[in-house]
Amino acid sequence: MSLKRIDLLICCGSGCVSAGALKIKERFHEVLKEHKITSEVNIIETGCMGPCDYGPVMVIYPEGIFYKKVTVDDVAEIVGEHFVKGRPVARLMMQEEEKTISAQKDVPFYQKQVKVALGNCGYIDPESMDEYIATGGYEALGTVLTEMKPQDAINVIKESGLRGRGGGGFPTHIKWQMVHDRKADQKYIICNGDEGDPGAFMDRSLLEGDPHRILEGMMIAAYSMGASQGYFYIRAEYPLAIKRIKMAIEQAKEVGLMGENIFDSGFSFDAEVRTGAGAFVCGEEMALIHSIEGERGNPTPKPPYPAVQGLWGKPTVVNNVETIGNIPTIFRKGAEWFAGMGSEKSKGTKVFALTGDVKNTGLVEVPMGITLRELIFDVGGGMIGDHKFKAVQLGGPSGGCLTVDHLDTGVDYESLKERGAMMGSGGVIVMNDEKCMVNVAKFFMDFCVEESCGKCSPCRIGLKQMLEILERITDGYGREGDIEELQRLGESISKLSLCGLGQTAPNPVLSTIRYFRDEYESHIRDRSCATKVCNDLMHYDIDKDRCIGCSLCARKCPTVCITGSRDEKYTIHQTGCVKCGNCFDVCPVKAIDKVPGMHPEIVEHRAAVANAKNPYDD
C-alpha cells in the first residue's frame, strides 16, 4: 500500500449535500482514477464545516487549502492543477477585498470562532470512530469511569458553569444532581435531538458531524447520575443524523466502549435511537418523553419534573445535543478552562446558526458574551448587498427581535432575556430594511398556532386570537386598541400556558411591538406598510410620464385590470388588482412603482361595499 499524500475533506453536512457535495465526491473518484492517483488521495466525508452559504466547501491537507462553491465541473481542474501539479486553484478560494485567501484558518468567518462542541465537525470523518479517537475521543470517558466517582463528575460540570444549550439555560449539573440523588431501580438519560426551532441547525450538524462526541458525552452524563440506558430522540427530518448516530452506537459496541462493564469499571450502558414524526412541541421535555413512550407528544404539567418521574415513571435527565457535545471537552481540558470563556453567568461557547440576509450564513461557535455586532458583522460578514441592517431575531419562535440599538449587547442568557429576546437554541435570523416586522411577527405566530399541541387553552385559543388580530392588521382592517389587545393576550398566554411553547410563543409579537411600535401604528392608522411587504397595505402605480404605452403590462395582467392605449398610457384599476406583481416585473421601462399605503380607491371601495362588513367583525 502506498502512503497517502493528500487528505481531501469534503463537507457532507446537509447544507453542502443539498448543494451537490455527493456528486462532487463521485466526480473526484472518477477523475482521480483517470489520473491514476487514487491511491495517493484520501477522500473523507466530514460533517458540517460551517459556512453553508459557500457550499459545497472542502479543505485539502496538508496545505489546509479551503475551496468554496465547488461544482462538478471544477473537479477536473482541482485534480489536474492542484493534486497533480501542485498549483492550488485560486479562483475557488475565498476572496476578501481583492485578496485571495487560501488557508482555512485565515478565512475571516473562522477567525473569531472558538470551536468546542464543533471542534471536530468538518475535520474528521464522522463515520470513523478511529478518527474521533485520534482527536482524544473517549479519553474523558475512560478517565471519568476509572478515576472519578459520579459525584466528582457532577462537581466538574458544576465548576464549569455549563448551562443547557437548548434554550432555557438551566444549569446542567442541577439536573444531574437531582437524578443522582434519587433512588431508583432504573434511570434514563435522553439526548434531545428534536431540534425544531426554525433557523437552528447546530444539533443536526453535531449529530451528523461528530456522533461519537455525543455518545461519549451521554455516557459520562449517564455514569454521573447512575443511568444505564440512554435514548437519542432525533427528528425524522434528519435522516442522516439518525444514520450516523446508529452507526456510532454500533461501532462503540463492537470495541466495548459501550455495553457491559465499560473500561472494566463495572459501569454498563446501552443506547437506542428514537425518531419523531414531525411535531415541534416534542422538543419540550415532557412531550418528548411521551413521544418516546409511543403516545401523542403532549406536554404535561410540571412538577413532577422528569428528574422525579420521567420516562416510564423513572428519574430521567433530558439534555440537549449541544450541551452533551461540550461535556467530553470539559473533562479533557478541565472545568476551569471552560469557565474561563464567556461572560459572568454564561460560561463557555455557544453555537449559533446565522441565517437570513447576512453574507456568511452557516454555523459558528463563539464565546458567550460576544456582541451582536461582532457576530453579525465580523463573523457573519455583514449584510448582503447594499441593504441596511434592520433587526435580528434570536431564539426562533420563542425568541424576540432586537434592533440596531442592541448591536453592542453581549449575547448571553441574561442580557438577551432582559431585552425581550432569548438565547433559544441559537438561531440568529438577520433581517434587512426590506422586511416588515408586523409580517415577521405574524409569520412566527402562524408557526406557533400550527405547532400548538392543543392541550391547554391559553396556547390553543389565545395564540389563534393573536394570529387573527395580526392578520387583520396586515390585511388593512386593523383597529385602534389592537396593539394593546395583543399585549394583553400575549402576557396572559405567557403566564398561563402549560409548557415552554405557549409561554414563549408571544415573544416575537411582544418584542416587535416593543421595538417597532411605529410600524404597527402605521399599519393600523395609516393603512400603510412602509416596506411594501403587506399586499393590502401597498399598491402598484403606473407613472404616466415614464410609461411608453407598450401594453405589455395589460397583456400580462391576470385580472385584466390594466387598461389604456399608446396615447393615453396605461392605468391600473385598483379594485381589480390582486398585487401579483406581473406588471412590475415585465415593464420594459420600469414605469411601475410599488407605493406604500392602501390606495384611496380601495379605502373608498371597502367603505362602499354594500354590506360594508369588516370580515373580522364577529
Next chain:
Amino acid sequence: MYKEICAKYAPTKDNLIYILHDIQDSHPQHYLSAEAVTTISDYLKVPENHIYGVITFYSMYSTSPRGKNIIRLCESPPCYIKGSDNILRKLKTILGVEVGQTTKDEKFTLELCACLGVCGNAPVMMINDDVYGDLSEEKVEEIIDKIRGRN
C-alpha cells in the same frame, strides 16, 4: 405485509411510532390505511383510537394515499426571508396542484413542513429523503423534471 413489518418490532407501545414510519414508508402510496391501523392495533394490543390519536398528532403521517414522491417545502422564517413563497408558487404551477394535493399521475404530493435545519442554504425542500438547497425557480423546474424522467 403489515404483519410482517410489525413483527420486526417488539410488541410494546413505544415501538408504535417506528412501526407507523415503517409501514408508511413501505407503502407505495406513502400512507397508513385503515387495514394497517387494525393490524397494528391487534399486534400491539393498543386500541385503534389511540393509534389514530398518534397518527393525527404528527404531521408526517397521512391517512390518505399520496404520490410516489413527497415534496416537503420548508415554510419556516429563514426560508421565507429568502423567498420560499416564490418557490411555492412555482411548484404549484409546474405540478398543477395546491398544497396537500397529489398530481394526477400520482407522482408527486406537495406538502409544506417546518424547518428542515438547512437554513444556511435557504430556501430548501426535501423530496423523500433528499434535501435540495439554494432553490431558485429554474432549479426547482430542473429537479422536478429530473425526477419525472426517472420514474
Next chain:
Amino acid sequence: MKTLADLKKIREKAQEDMKLRGGNVRIKIVVGMGTSGIAMGAREVMKTFLEEIAARNLSDVLVTQTGEKGLSSMEPVVDLIEEGKPKVTYGNMNPDKVKKVVVEHIVNGRVVSDYVVSTGD
C-alpha cells in the same frame, strides 16, 4: 477495549493515519510538480517517496508538492525541510536516488551531498 492504554494504542494508530491534517512532522518532503518536473519524472519520484516511507513505517514524514521552482535543468527537484535546519534541495532525482535519500537523509540524518543542488533558502 478495557483500559486507557488500549485506547491510547488505537489513538496512536489513528493519529498516524491523520497526520496530513497537522501533528508531529519531523521532515517535510516537497516535490516540485510543475509541468517540467512532471515531464522529467516527478510523478515517479513522488510515488517512490510515498512507497518507501510507507514500507519503512516512517510516521513523522510528510510528502507534499509544489509548483515550478524555475530550476528546469535540475528537474525533478525535491526539497527536504527539517525543523531548525537549512532546507536541502536535491536535483535530477529518480526513483533510485529517492531510495538512497530516504535511507541516508531521512532515516540516518546524512545529507546525500552528491545530489544536492543548494542548501538554505
